[in-house]
Amino acid sequence: MPTYRLDISYDGSTFFGYGIQDNVRTVQGELEKALNPHTGGANTVVAGRTDKGVHASAQVVSFESGELDLARVKRSVNKQLWPDIAVKSLIEVDAGFHARFSATGRAYLYRILNSPVHDPLRAARVWHIANELDVGLMNDAMSHLVGEHDFAALCRRYKDRSTVRTLEWARWNRSDDEISLSIGAEAFCHQMVRSTVALAVTIGSNDIDPDAVPDILASRDRSLTNGVAPAHALTLVAVAYGAPLPRPTWMQGVD
Amino acid sequence: MPTYRLDISYDGSTFFGYGIQDNVRTVQGELEKALNPHTGGANTVVAGRTDKGVHASAQVVSFESGELDLARVKRSVNKQLWPDIAVKSLIEVDAGFHARFSATGRAYLYRILNSPVHDPLRAARVWHIANELDVGLMNDAMSHLVGEHDFAALCRRYKDRSTVRTLEWARWNRSDDEISLSIGAEAFCHQMVRSTVALAVTIGSNDIDPDAVPDILASRDRSLTNGVAPAHALTLVAVAYGAPLPRPTWMQGVD
Numbered sequence: 001m002p003t004y005r006l007d008i009s010y011d012g013s014t015f016f017g018y019g020i021q022d023n024v025r026t027v028q029g030e031l032e033k034a035l036n037p038h039t040g041g042a043n044t045v046v047a048g049r050t051d052k053g054v055h056a057s058a059q060v061v062s063f064e065s066g067e068l069d070l071a072r073v074k075r076s077v078n079k080q081l082w083p084d085i086a087v088k089s090l091i092e093v094d095a096g097f098h099a100r101f102s103a104t105g106r107a108y109l110y111r112i113l114n115s116p117v118h119d120p121l122r123a124a125r126v127w128h129i130a131n132e133l134d135v136g137l138m139n140d141a142m143s144h145l146v147g148e149h150d151f152a153a154l155c156r157r158y159k160d161r162s163t164v165r166t167l168e169w170a171r172w173n174r175s176d177d178e179i180s181l182s183i184g185a186e187a188f189c190h191q192m193v194r195s196t197v198a199l200a201v202t203i204g205s206n207d208i209d210p211d212a213v214p215d216i217l218a219s220r221d222r223s224l225t226n227g228v229a230p231a232h233a234l235t236l237v238a239v240a241y242g243a244p245l246p247r248p249t250w251m252q253g254v255d
Numbered sequence: 256m257p258t259y260r261l262d263i264s265y266d267g268s269t270f271f272g273y274g275i276q277d278n279v280r281t282v283q284g285e286l287e288k289a290l291n292p293h294t295g296g297a298n299t300v301v302a303g304r305t306d307k308g309v310h311a312s313a314q315v316v317s318f319e320s321g322e323l324d325l326a327r328v329k330r331s332v333n334k335q336l337w338p339d340i341a342v343k344s345l346i347e348v349d350a351g352f353h354a355r356f357s358a359t360g361r362a363y364l365y366r367i368l369n370s371p372v373h374d375p376l377r378a379a380r381v382w383h384i385a386n387e388l389d390v391g392l393m394n395d396a397m398s399h400l401v402g403e404h405d406f407a408a409l410c411r412r413y414k415d416r417s418t419v420r421t422l423e424w425a426r427w428n429r430s431d432d433e434i435s436l437s438i439g440a441e442a443f444c445h446q447m448v449r450s451t452v453a454l455a456v457t458i459g460s461n462d463i464d465p466d467a468v469p470d471i472l473a474s475r476d477r478s479l480t481n482g483v484a485p486a487h488a489l490t491l492v493a494v495a496y497g498a499p500l501p502r503p504t505w506m507q508g509v510d
């Protein structure tokens with residue numbers, strides 16, 4: 001059977017996460033429901049399962065199915081899923097392509113509004129923090145995370161699953177009243193980005209020294225890292241297959 | 256009594272417009288409810304009454320009241336109105352300042368996503384139009400509107416009220432897959448911006464020639480201008496008092 005690749009985006013605020021579950025509205029559940037009349041019930045796989053509330057501007061899904069009229073299926077699925085999910089493209093790919101296992105990189109963006117007053121027009125997409133954060137300290141902390149480490153202190157634990165990952169980059173950038181984290185890796189463990197954000201905010205608030213980060217990682221103790229940042233400000237922005245992950249323009253020339 | 260100026264922003268999607276009405280949630284209603292414990296029931300006036308669904312990133316409100324602890328009132332009102340309304344500043348101003356009658360300019364931004372596929376992450380802020388619009392034609396049309404005209408063909412009519420206005424600028428700009436209208440005037444008549452957008456889209460779709468605009472204006476016939484564009488993509492972005500309206504950066508050097 002042919003293999004297909006879907007590139008989608010979604011607003012995570014109306015879903016109970018990506019992965020299908022009984023009795024709640026999920027991205028995968030809605031997507032498969034919309035595809036079923038065309039595929040006869042194909043199972044889909046996804047590059048990065050996002051948690052409840054997390055958005056994606058560039059998620060990748062694959063599935064096997066009999067021959068499809070690609071333009072017609074894309075149009076039909078978009079009509080059914082508007083406005084919360086969009087299919088940006090639907091193409092046939094080489095047999096063996098697997099949205100999750102073929103992926104060689106994932107990138108996320110986390111947005112913080114760092115301003116004394118909140119902003120109603122960005123409230124759904126940013127975490128509002130009123131006290132001024134020190135971006136320099138936050139980036140000092142990030143430099144201790146880049147590379148291969150055991151990220152147990154920053155991940156939800158599952159028995160027998162490794163928490164060793166290689167972080168390719170993690171960098172905070174200030175633009176006007178927003179500071180945002182761009183972070184990329186071959187793969188992340190569960191809650192790793194939001195735990196990294198929570199730790200960075202603690203450091204940016206002068207509550208932990210950035211040079212304590214290596215000891216925190218070595219401890220593998222999650223109680224040291226201040227929980228997880230809110231989901232609604234996190235977006236999956238890129239998935240790579242073979243080619244390097246695209247970095248934001250402002251990161252070019254930055255380590 | 257002292258006069259106060261409030262600078263606020265709001266997400267219009269959860270309100271039945273700016274102006275207070277019985278039994279529905281309005282921006283003015285919520286704002287006065289939050290101010291009342293401090294002012295004892297001051298009446299507020301506003302620079303630009305926005306319709307149901309329209310947002311503001313820079314709205315101005317004024318009122319008279321006894322002496323206020325400005326920092327305390329600002330904090331209290333923000334706490335009560337989060338997340339849908341934000342008070343960016345609250346200051347005492349010269350007697351005679353009136354948010355509406357002292358205003359010398361208003362500027363709006365209207366956003367269109369001009370792309371074959373919709374975008375869930377911008378759906379609440381843009382009007383999605385799939386067929387490709389010709390921005391050159393749309394700007395040709397705008398150039399016929401700039402200056403002093405009777406805008407009856409683009410405004411909701413009220414008996415005995417003039418529809419003569421002076422449009423300072425109106426310009427569409429394309430940036431990636433978005434095209435947005437920046438438009439400024441001393442004052443607008445009711446529904447003028449959204450009618451202008453609807454007319455521009457008709458022209459950008461090659462359904463009306465831009466050079467027909469002077470005749471459409473002269474007709475004073477609203478049935479020629481294709482209704483109003485959706486409210487959710489419109490934002491009040493600036494109000495000027497004396498000083499010229501700020502124009503967007505990309506408009507500098509443009510007529």
